[in-house]
Amino acid sequence: MSNPRPAVIGADVPRVEGIDKVTGHVTFVDNIEPPGMLHGMIRRSQVPHGRIRRIDTSRARQLSGVYAVLTGEDLLRMDIDPYIGPAFKDQAPLAIGKVRYAGDPVAAVAAVDRDTAEEALDLIDVEVEELPAVFDVQDALRPDAPLVCERLVPAGTFADLIELLGGGDVPATSNACFQYKLRRGDVAEGLRRSDRVFEHTFSNPPTQHSDLEYHCSIAQWEASNRLQVWTATQSPSYVRIMLANMFRLPESRVRVRVPYLGGGFGSKLYMKLEPLAALLALVAGRPVKIRLTRNEEFFTITKHGLVAKLTTGVTRDGRLLARDCQIMWDTGAYADIGPRVTHKSGYTSAGPYQIPNVRIDSFSVYTNKPPAGAFRGFGIMQVCWAYESQMDIIAREMGWDPVEFRLKNVLREGDVQATGTVVHSLGLDQCVRAVADAVAWDYREASAPHPTGDGARHLVRGKGVACSMKAVITPSVSAATVLVHSDGSASVLSSSVEMGQGSDTALCQIVAEELGARLQDVAIVHPDTDVTPYDLITAGSRTTFHMGNAVRMAAIDARSQLWPTAAELLDAAPDDLTAQDGRVWARTASDRSLTHGQIMMARFGGRAGTIEGHGLFETHHGSTDLDTGQSDRVTAHWMCGATAAEVEVDTDTGQVRIVNLATAVDVGNAINPFACRQQIGGASVQGTGPALLEEMLFEAGQLTNPSFVDYKIPSFLDLPDRLQPLTVEDPHPDGPYGAKGIGEAGIFAIAPAIANAVADAVGARIPSLPITPEKVLRAIAPP
Incomplete structure (x- = not known):
């Protein structure tokens, strides 16, 4: 016991799910088929903007093997809230009244197989009166541009988007559904005092997430009006809350389960197919699976296109003195998470530099294109492309080395970022x-x-x-539970989603470290909102920091319940105990040790028992000022x-x-x-x-x-x-x-x-x- 192996934390360990993945023994949503399951498919608009004049579903309903056919008008006759969206409630599972982009869902069917469902879709007649459309983000901001969205109803989901809190149903006056402003110092004066001023415009188009697994959701209504959903999502806790709101159910009657994901990169955040699968299942009276095709993925969610106009002033000695940023985000036909991308990436769009004078105007703009959402980096890729391209232009024209120019201006410990938050x-x-x-x-x-x-x-x-x-x-909440079983093995209950990033392994390492258990004796219970505690989302690089802290707290809590029994058996103080590789011993008497299973057996007197440890980790923020975007704690x-x-x-x-x-x-x-x-x-x-x-x-x-x-x-x-x-x-x-x-x-x-x-x-x-x-x-x- 005097020379234990190196700790689990900091070790190169293989993924806990690696063998099962490469041998084909893991389950994805599309592998699940509840008894009696039907297949759902979607009819999409062929025009980018138009009023729906007529949808005739009569022939589709008469087709043998079809159990449900839905349109947007049908949703209005149901006892539900038909509008969803994380930022604005601007999207229905099926278009109501008008379509906003080529690919907008207008009808859906559930049938015994995909071939029958596809045949039924072809039997639906859709008549749309085309409206003027806008496809360029700068054109969309013109005063005479056609309005993509006619009313704005904030969803109230995000506490940090104070611009959207407390707002009601208001008419839209432009295609800019959201604006984030940041003001620091005096940009006009900073540019006037600069020895050289540079102005440039950069752009990038919408792109695809290209995760290998298609979007897929299965919904099943059970006894007592209870909804169970298996879905490929990065946000099971959010999906449960939103489905409960939509169907006017208590959250306790909605169960969301997530197996492994075949990639996400932000595309599987918030609700996508879950509402429509649940609606079809409700009408059909049988479980319904909707799985998109690769073609449909392109019409479901994208990465934001962007136009960035940067004006930057520098001094002769290579200091950045002022920067003005006009950032226009193409959020597509529905806002999705666009306002939050606009906000979060907006306040870093001047770059990671010490700049005393900064002005940022970041706009989320509707266009008649597929909706844009979160993508790995949450908009930082796009703004970084702009400001780092300009940094090199400045260095080249001023004759400075690009690396040294950055190092002269980069933020360091104790510096104040443009929002007013101190960097640590x-x-x-x-x-x-x-x-x-x-x-x-x-x-x-x-x-x-x-x-x-x-x-x-x-x-x-x-x-x-x-x-x-x-x-x-920030702000953020993660909760976790660690169970220690009668044989000393442990289970981690977490709603963080394993989608290829290796989070299951990291969380198991944390538990093994705190309990002194063997890594192979720690297992993850995948997200199941009936079982696993709340987690905000699996996104934004937050799992290790937030859920890792929650899991560590839960493991420490479990250990604190286990150690008194071990201390009594080893005739030592609890603080004198240490553990590794599945054995516990006293530092002052390392010649004697116990397994976790032996301690559990002693703890429960020979009867089977379980110890539960709980952890809750929260981060808090200082709200950004509406006029200046300033905050003393914009991030954890x-x-x-x-x-x-x-x-x-x-x-x-x-x-x-x-x-x-x-x-x-x-x-x-x-x-x-x-x-x-x-x-x-x-x-x-x-x-x-x-x-x-x-x-x-x-x-x-x-x-x-x-x-x-x-x-x-x-x-x-x-x-x-x-x-x-x-x-x-x-x-x-x-x-x-x-x-x-x-x-x-x-x-x-x-x-x-x-x-x-x-x-x-x-x-x-x-x-x-x-x-x-x-x-x-x-x-x-x-x-």
Whole structure:
């Protein structure tokens, strides 16, 4: 006992679900089929904006094998609240009165199989009177633009969006459904005092989440008017609350269960298919499953497109003096979580820098395109693309090294961020230095000659760097329960969703550490709102920090109930006990030990028993001022990362090859270093897609590439020649063992780092994503 193995925390351990996943023994929602289950399918609008004049479902209802047919008008005749949405209640499961985008659901059927359901959809006649539509976010803000949404009803979901609290049903006066304002210092005076002022506009299009698992939900009504739902969601607790509200039920009569997810990246936040599945099941009197196709995924939720106009003033000695940011977010036809993206990313859109004078106007704007929601980074990818592209332009034109320019201005411990919140535990400067070293940054001036690749005149190479930061979701609540069973094994009851990020493993490690149990003796109970306690959402890199703290508290609570019995058996004080690898002993008498099972047997006198430990972790925030956006505590902590890229550009074809891609993330203290590197590497590769390949293409509101045949995502052929996921450790005092969330920070700076490397190679800037070969050739030799 005197030489125990290293602690579980900080160890490279394999994923607890890894073997089952690779051998096909895990369950996803689509694997579940309750007895008598029907299949639901959706009829969608063919026009981007129009009044619904008639929907004739008579032929569909008469088709053999069809058990339910629904339209928006049917919802108005039911005893439900038909409107849903996390920010505004602006969307019904089926369009009521008018359609807002090509792909808007207008009718749904439930039938014995998918073939019958699809046949029924073809028998539904839909007549829509087309209305003027708007597809460009800047056009949508014009005074004469057609209104996409005619009334705004705040949902009241988010305590931090004080702009939406207390508001009622009001007529919309423009397509800007939400605005976040930040004012710090005097921007006009700061720009006047600057030695040089730079103005640029950057844009990126809507893109897809491209998670491999399709959206899928199963609903079943049971005795006593009780609703059970199996669903692919990142927010089971929220879904239960919203379904209860919609069907006017107590939450105790709604059960939401979530098995493993095949990826989410924000696409499976809040409600998507659950209400419609429940409605069809209610009408049909049988369980109903709705599973989307890949084509339908493109019409369900997207990543926000953005237009950012930045005006920045700098001094001769390389200090940022003022920045004005006009940010326009394309939230599509329904707000979804757009206002929160607008708010959260809005207040960091000036970048992770010390800037005394900042003005930010961030708008969430309706257009007649598919709705946009959360995406990995919650908008930081888009704003980082803008401000880090401009940082390189400034460095190049002023003759400064891009790395040194950033290090001169980057926020550090004790600095005040633009919101007025003091920065703590932010290892951003270490991240920048780490990635610069990883690509052998030579700190050359921006105007130095560009080295060529492979000695070929048409192959040129360049290097670029970028960095960013993000606030963790605040305020937030996570609860957990840890059960110690009669044999000493433990179960973790958590509503955090395992979707490939490795959270199950991290939470099991925390319990094993606190109890001194073997990792293989700790198991996770997946989200089931009848069993697992409340958790806000699985998003925003919050699971390790928030749920990790709650689980640790629950494990400590369980240990405090177990240790008195162990102390009595070992003739020691509880504070003198230590445990590891499933055995407990006294530090003063390490020659004698007990297993957790032996202690449990003694605790319950030979009878089977269970110890329950409970943990509740909450974070609090200071509300942002409506006029200035200022807050003394806008977030519980910041997360950050940096990326450096080396690329090779073929000036004959415009093709970009990533030679070296290094990304460093401040992980606080790594609970599982190997899993951290996996997260950072995965985020890095995912970020190359929007940088070089991904774009949803529209013609008059019609999406022209809704499949992976025409919508390109990175393949193995697109991987960087060298991929370097790096960790920086600046422990946070409030994190479990100093840990921070890392799921997003690895993707923030990928696109601007690659863009800056391309500009370094070819000497020309591309202000819009993706950086396609066609754009590269036009930049090199403009017409």
